Amino acid sequence: MEKRPSNKQLFDRFIANKSNAGELEMLFAYFEEAEQADLESLIKNGFDLENHAVDQVDMARLDAVHSRLTDKIFAKPTSRVLKLIGSARFIRNAAAVAAILSAGLLLSRHFSNGTQVVPGSAKAYLSFNGKNDTLTAQKAGLLYRNGGVTVSTQRNGTVVFKAVNADSATAAKLNTIITPRGGEFQVTLSDGSMVLLNAGSKLTFPTGFRGPERKVYVEGEAFFSVTKNADKPFIVNVSGNEIKVLGTRFNVNSYPETGGVEATLLEGSVSFSNTEGGNVLLKPNQQVFSAYGHLSLKDVSAADFNAWTKGEFLFNDVPLAVVMQRLARWYNLEVQPASMPSKNLYMRISRKADIKEVLEMIAKATDLEFDLKGNQIVLKKE
Secondary structure, eight states, X not given: OOOOOOHHHHHHHHHTTOOOHXXXXXXXXXXXXXXXXXXXXXXXXXXXXXXXXXXXXXXXHHHHHHHHHHXXXXXXXXXXXXXXXTSHHHHXXXXXXXXXXXXXXXXXXXXXXXXXXXXXXXXXXXXXXTEEEEXXXXXXXXXXXXXXXXXXXXXXXXXXXXXSSOOHHHHHOEEEEEEOTTEEEEEEOTTSOEXXXXXXXXXXXXXXXXXXXXXXXXXXXXXXXXXXXXXXXXXXXXXXXXXXXXXXXXXXXXXXXXXXXXXXXXXXXXXXXXXXXXXXXXXXXXXXXXXXXXXXXXXXXXXXXXXXXXXXEEEEEEEHHHHHHHHHHHHTOEEOGXXXXXXXXXXXXXXXXXXXXXXXXXXXXXTOOEEEETTEEEEOOO
């Protein structure tokens, strides 16, 4: 007596479109009885979806099998096999098989086209009251309300803290919001001050401000619009440096490629002090740079340094290596700065532009060519 083929052998023949009527009957009988977990395992093993990159041949096979199975689910019962297919349990399980195949097909199409690179968007991770939340522009609503504290999110990519009647212990609790590479998010603090975090940045702040000052800690890049309060100065600690304000708008940048801490004032006035006791007072359109215990002050066009808050990259005499690091952070890519030639760039680019379009613009401006290899920006060699 001939041994019955295994379910895997039957499915392999079905994938190859080599099944005869008897094999189809056995396979579809198995579909009728199998649990979905077993079906998933059968399909994943049949296409080896987890262990190798899906190529064009696999895509064609997935397409063909999905099409044949879908056709059979809705076929008229004119044969013994198709009558078997008409059972309710078969249709349910076959539909599950079709859905799994569809997922495999979508994954194959995604990976066959290379890693998808998209501009950054509103997303962040919030650590508050012992819990962690993922924030996006699509996730809007009330996150927390208790003891005079309210935390909510809005569809414009903002998380809002209010601490009207919170007790001192609750108000003093520190919270953290982190934007990943490829993310940005806005925080409205309990005093009404607004902080916009750029990609790859971190803000630590109390739920409410009690005592003689309003103090927060920042890493990366952030733009501050501080609510005026002459009786309670607002202090930003960045890498040990402190920026002290009463009410103003300014940008602070401590990204690694900056080489130190850079604060740029748009309006109002700020006092900037470093860990060595140095101190300078900034006026609008001035920038202070702090590194290795030294402070330097210069006049700038402050609007250039907060262009990112308006959806633009503005590079004004910026080294190409720095440009590439900022692009990589926003598009969640990797780059080797040391591989970039010593050139400076003058360019305005939308932060919503496709990365390939951005690289083409830079190529025209620099007479260089760039490429994407996986998730890395590389310089093409001549």
